[in-house]
Amino acid sequence: MVAPVILSGRSLTMRFGGLVAMAEVDFDLRRGEILGIIGPNGAGKSTLLNIITGLYVPSSGEVRLEGERLNGVPPHRIVGRGIARTFQSSRLFSDLSVIDNVVIGRHSKTRSGVIDAIFRRSRADREMAASVSIAEELLKAVSRDLFEQRHRLAGELPQADRRRLEIARALASEPKVLLLDEPSSGMDDADTDALMDDIRALCAARPDLSLMIIEHDMRLVAALPHRVMVLDYGQKLADGPFEEVRLIPRVQEAYLGRKAAQNA
Template sequence: MNAPVTPESRALLEGKDLTMRFGGLVAMAEVDFSLRKGEVLGIIGPNGAGKSTLLNIITGLYVPSSGEVRLEGELLNGQPAHRIVAKGIARTFQSSRLFADLSVLDNVIIGRHTHMKTGIFEAIFNRRKAEAELDAAAELAEGLLKAVSRELHAQRHRPAGELPQADRRRLEIARALASEPKVLLLDEPSSGMDDSDTDALMDDIRSVCAERPELALMIIEHDMRLIASLPQRVLVLDYGQKLAEGTYEEVRLIPRVQEAYLGRKGAQHAQA
């Protein structure tokens, strides 16, 4: 707990005393969290616990009622969502937000837009520059697709809406990575997947992390197999409060956690 603060141990992303009220409902109450470079943090908790709310606060979709979020020490709350992406925080959503009619490749290129400098006037009057930038984005998108999943890359010219659910989830991860984030936030990446798709997803996430050792990940998940194997640390939320934090092995043994969550969803795992 009181280990000396070294550049390696200092938080990359940090939340302090985060509270989020919607009228009379307290969706989040005084939650603290921290995430270091290269770390994978799991977030678990029952439905309505405040997991997505936390991601929405971090990414600027919600402005917390109180508390602060800092990336490398810089205060993020109050900044618009697009600026937060540009600073290095990318995410996927619980429900798919792909452009169904656009190709797989174009969906990834769109994830690159925060790095594109060409505005609409330049696109018209300096076409060559705009085209060069688009070509570079397309090349990067191809590379990303290949790295995330070769099968997905093979389908790059198909409309995203035609992909099976598991590939859509992979595509969302590739699109989020196109902004070259320092932090990647995944909201239930395995939802709607069967066990074999979830295994493939875990492999994809592992290879993304292996290629980017500094990338920090926060993963909200209901699938305890994924939570048991990927994150180094797990944060448990319940009714908007932090119930526990530690390794999966530690938190799964805490009776209140078992009652609140594992008791309902992962009792077999907890007992295993």
């Protein structure tokens, strides 16, 4: 049986002044699916994640999570509804410990706010203790090695561990959908292989989690996603298993044409 669609986009268009960064893009993400998003630089890949997470409000079209419209819902509420992400460039708090970075990711799941912190300390304290132990379990699940380093400052971690920590922090909000923007960027082949193993283990442990991964490393794209969507100049060129999509002439042209232009 085919799993139900959890997240969908219809006719998504994003204009910045005269620039059309996304034009009439449709997509579906099914429960438990890993969808790869590929395309040359400037194709609109990050823009798509920014639309889904509410950072950008699309010029037209709509995004739905489990059938409910997300247009106009502010980013922190979208996290609360079950969509978490990592960014293309690191957004970690370098001066905080590894574990504290994950605890911050639980923000959307704890109820205590400023009022609690002042007048009802006990709830805030209880939630903090619970958050720390959940954060420790998460770190262990994402990477044992990262767990061992939980009291180090995030800024001291090697690049590959920083990327893993960002994934752990995103998972701390207990998402149904996890969006990763170029998770292997800055990694060598060995680190990328380790990252793929981590993501596979994560998906095996949480079969209901749905992933969208923007990626430029074709080894990862060939190995991990069930399906790949190709964007170019904000348009969707193709959608299907990587083995099929890579053979489509206009997909090859998007890559080869751009490379030829860059080399000229």
